[in-house]
Amino acid sequence: MEQAKRPVTGLAGRYGHPLHPALVAVPIxxxxxxxxxxxxxxxxPDPGFLAQGSRWLIALGVLGALAAAMFGFLDLFAIPTGTKTFRTGLLHMSINLGVTVLYAVGFIIRGGPAAEPVDWPPLALSAVALAGLGVAGYLGGELAYHYGVRVADEATQAVGYTRTTTHESTTVKKERV
Known part of the structure; x- marks a missing residue:
């Protein structure tokens, strides 16, 4: 499973530091x-600014999701096909793409400037999409925390838990540079 821990390209983030999990904070x-x-x-009493703000937050989320998806694809390519981890990754990706489409539709149906509260159908669509996002997030957690996708191995992680003296710490820093 070491293959899924390593990036397929430096664009995905260096070993132990994938970019995809950092980027998903924007759409979420x-x-x-x-x-x-x-x-x-x-x-x-004056809901227009909130309705308009919500619409633009949705747009920002869609753009952020597309950026995160590009790096997520790179992480998915590192997982061996035919494995439970790969199937979980495909499900995670599929749900997230569906959620992104729901939000894009929500952005479109909200139309232009708003002066009234958000109508119930777009609000319900956002609630469904947010629930899907929660499921996809759970699966993303499974990939990282249960299967260790793009997570550094235990030996690499253990370095951060080793007590060092000031002199040893300086020596370690010089060796890494």
């Missing part, structure tokens, strides 16, 4: 914030 944060804005648009 944007889409959660958009849902909060959707709900809040029903609670304030």
């Amino acid at each position: 944060g944007a889409w959660i914030a958009s849902f909060v804005f959707d709900i809040a648009s029903h609670l304030v």
Whole structure:
């Protein structure tokens, strides 16, 4: 399984530091914030700014998801095909692509400038997409924490838990440079 720990290219991030998990914070944060804005648009007297903000957060999330997906593909290519890990990766990818499509549709159906609270159909669509995002996130956690995809091996990780003196620490730093 060592193959799935190593990047297929340096573009995916160096060993033990994949870029995909860092990039997914953008769509996750944007889409959660958009849902909060959707709900809040029903609670304030002048909801237009929240409805419009939600729409643009959705757009930001879609763009962020596409960027994260490019690096996710690189990580998927490192997993041996025909394995449970690869099938989990395909399911993770498929759900995320579906979620991204739902949000893109949500962006389109919301239309232009808004003065009213977010209608219930787009809000429901966001809720369904957010639930799918939760499932995909769980699967992403399985890939990283259970199967160790793109996670450094235990010997590499153990270096961070070794106590060193100031002199040894300086020596280690010089050797790594």
